[in-house]
Amino acid sequence: MDKNYDEAYTKIKYKIIHFHYLPGAKVTESTFRKDLEMGRTPVREALIRIEREGLINVVPQSGTFITKINMNTATNGRFVRECIEPQIMLEAVMKITSQNYVNLSHNLAQQTEAITNRQPDLFFDLDQEFHREFYVAANKLEVWDWLQLNNMQLNRFRRLRLRVPNLKWETLSNQHVKILDTVRQRNVDELSFLLRNHLHLMLDEQESVIDQYQDYFEEPLTNN
Template identity: 30%
Template sequence: MNSLDQASERQTSADLVFGKLYDDIVGLTLLPGTRISEVEVAKRFDLSRQPIREAFGQLSRMGLIKVSPQRPTVVRHFSLEDIQNARFIRTAIEADVVRLACKDRDTDVDAAVDANIAAQEKAVSQGDAEQWHELDYEFHRLLCRGARSEFAFELIAASKRQVDRLCVLSLTSQSAMETLLKDHLELLAAMRAGNRSKADKALRRHLDRLTPTIKSVYEKHPDYFE
């Protein structure tokens, strides 16, 4: 039986291949510059080349692979320009989310946010960086939901893809997680108090903590960049 046959009927073969390749690329199982071919991927999943071509198209549009005529398809290198642009977009969108939440947030989301914070505290105490990153992702999604702008997180997530791969190369220490958790708590408190100025400052300080990470990864792995 085809290895993909047990997957949800709602998903096409192209969706499943895309998901697996996306995880491999973002998780750096496939490093920047790695060649990937439709033929090899088709053999891996026991599929025709059409769904592979569709998955490649999605990954290319997301800027994760580079498809060029008459040249091998490769996992895209990091681009400092793309990363800078993505961070600009995310900050602009999330700052407006915070503004909306300060003005009129959906308090029904508060319980989910509080549960997320409790889980973050547990992850920090256990030094579980992988769990922490998942909870951080969910925390920012919940902020959008609380601001009645959950659609905005789709745009934030799209811009985050440019930096998610890079973050995998930088191990998150327990002290770093503690700092980020403190950021979340300060941001949350300011939003719930309706203090837009304080919330905006907390958000920008939080997002700017990625700057030294980018610099460090660039210095350690220059061959992964364009």
């Protein structure tokens, strides 16, 4: 596959998930070409794929728009992760290596720095990398990659959560610390409890996020 196409796809998707382009905003192919400093062909091919994945919507006679967040899809994505991730973590406990521990500890230190420096893009990326490392430890990276392809609406919600003033980033990082400590202790019962609470946080915070950014969500909103 063309390297420029891959780069265009990755960068456009990243900018949408991180709200560099806002939900509902009208965009053009030339907008992306200018922002990415790339040619027409890779950008056009990337946009075709991104439209299939539901991040942009091409409306005949009207233009191209960044889609709004579909909460039904996002909550279904959370449900799938809640079903899959506890088993991934159990396998990770049995297979985790010293290098995985080094990577995870370094990640947590970087999360603290990102909180101190108020770097939301970086903090979200580190949150992603923290969970991904357990899939690596469990030798289930393909499952992680599959989840990312199908959890874009969930990831948009999670990233938007970092923009809500009353929802502290420390809540997430503190839960990450407890999860890693419990993995070290190989306390699988406590780990399952902590992980389910962590993944359930979206449901607890859903109302606060939607109230703050209601225009970013599709109608009708659900209360799953």
